[in-house]
Amino acid sequence: MSVDQSTILRRFLKSEASGGILLMGAAAAAMLIANSPFGIEYFNALQFHLGPLSVLHWINDGLMAIFFFLVGLEIKREFVVGHLSRWSDRVLPMVAAAGGMIVPAIVYLFITRGTEGLTRGWAIPTATDIAFAIGVVALLGRRVPISLKLFLTTVAIVDDMGAVAIIALAYTDEIRGLALLGAIIVMGAMYGLNRMGVVRLAPYLILAVILWGIVLVSGVHATIAGVLAATLIPIKSAAHQLGAESSPLHRLEHALQPWVAYAIIPIFGFANAGVSFAGIALEHVVAPLPLGIALGLFLGKQVGILSSVWLCVKLKVAERPGGATWTQIYGIALLCGIGFTMSLFIGGLAFTDPLLLDEVKIGVLGGSVLSALVGFTLLRSAGGARRSNSL
Numbered sequence: 001m002s003v004d005q006s007t008i009l010r011r012f013l014k015s016e017a018s019g020g021i022l023l024m025g026a027a028a029a030a031m032l033i034a035n036s037p038f039g040i041e042y043f044n045a046l047q048f049h050l051g052p053l054s055v056l057h058w059i060n061d062g063l064m065a066i067f068f069f070l071v072g073l074e075i076k077r078e079f080v081v082g083h084l085s086r087w088s089d090r091v092l093p094m095v096a097a098a099g100g101m102i103v104p105a106i107v108y109l110f111i112t113r114g115t116e117g118l119t120r121g122w123a124i125p126t127a128t129d130i131a132f133a134i135g136v137v138a139l140l141g142r143r144v145p146i147s148l149k150l151f152l153t154t155v156a157i158v159d160d161m162g163a164v165a166i167i168a169l170a171y172t173d174e175i176r177g178l179a180l181l182g183a184i185i186v187m188g189a190m191y192g193l194n195r196m197g198v199v200r201l202a203p204y205l206i207l208a209v210i211l212w213g214i215v216l217v218s219g220v221h222a223t224i225a226g227v228l229a230a231t232l233i234p235i236k237s238a239a240h241q242l243g244a245e246s247s248p249l250h251r252l253e254h255a256l257q258p259w260v261a262y263a264i265i266p267i268f269g270f271a272n273a274g275v276s277f278a279g280i281a282l283e284h285v286v287a288p289l290p291l292g293i294a295l296g297l298f299l300g301k302q303v304g305i306l307s308s309v310w311l312c313v314k315l316k317v318a319e320r321p322g323g324a325t326w327t328q329i330y331g332i333a334l335l336c337g338i339g340f341t342m343s344l345f346i347g348g349l350a351f352t353d354p355l356l357l358d359e360v361k362i363g364v365l366g367g368s369v370l371s372a373l374v375g376f377t378l379l380r381s382a383g384g385a386r387r388s389n390s391l
């Protein structure tokens with residue numbers, strides 16, 4: 001790993017870990033407030049309209065577009081100049097991420113198979129919350145080798161790619177052709193600027209905002225605009241150096257990371273994690289929807305990822321992460337079952353019924369917390385990593 005890439009990884013892990021810990025606090029605060037005397041005010045505030053959208057919609061369709069914009073920047077950087085730039089480096093995280101999406105979906109569909117209308121939620125347990133997972137890893141310090149931190153990060157990034165594709169393909173019910181044509185024209189303009197070597201960020205950001213507005217009314221979820229715009233941000237500097245720290249992509253990613261990690265994701269967690277337990281009995285907790293999500297995250301993720309890694313190593317398709325034991329890999333596979341942010345987001349796209357949304361939150365919180373606790377315990381007891389393998 002080059003010095004530049006090591007610095008980028010260290011900075012990324014630091015911001016994601018701190019943001020993940022802050023996200024945990026925001027989610028806990030939302031749960032407490034939702035079940036306090038201020039619960040009604042909490043839910044009413046989220047439904048208060050500011051212009052055409054409610055506060056909750058501005059957060060989920062507006063602020064989260066910035067989150068997905070950062071996700072797109074990270075994906076492009078990793079595939080062009082990062083740890084996924086070579087095919088040999090892509091195999092293990094891509095296969096692991098695929099297994100970690102397919103098996104949870106199968107578990108969910110199996111558990112909910114007898115209940116009408118729940119099939120639409122199949123993608124909820126397929127996601128991994130990178131900030132939350134890295135936040136848990138940060139609490140373990142040097143017990144986790146850098147190779148596993150890198151593996152977790154790359155699997156989560158590939159997982160994000162899958163989540164973006166799912167949102168675009170599975171949760172788009174109607175497409176308005178004229179708006180879609182407008183989006184293509186704006187993207188063409190951004191591509192043209194890129195090809196002409198324009199490295200000033202202002203034109204790209206202006207067009208990105210226009211793209212978001214057009215996609216918002218196109219029928220495709222507005223957050224997809226963030227990823228599409230990110231793929232068109234130049235990764236070359238003014239001196240035509242590929243992947244240089246002075247490139248527009250690196251500067252923008254560096255500027256956005258703190259805002260996303262310390263503001264946008266915690267705000268999203270606070271707005272979406274609140275669920276009132278008033279009137280909720282045990283039968284609601286073990287109902288097909290929350291049970292399918294929780295077991296999809298907790299069982300499906302660990303089985304899908306661990307078996308995929310084992311097969312890759314056994315078939316000599318890829319090597320096991322350096323300095324990591326199978327117990328530690330199992331612990332990381334468990335932490336990938338922390339779905340939280342992306343799972344809640346997809347759940348909001350899959351269902352609109354408030355009762356089903358509450359069940360989604362119960363399932364996501366249950367599966368994510370269980371995955372975090374068991375993964376943390378296993379990694380903590382697995383033994384420390386060598387000092388040289390830690391960031």
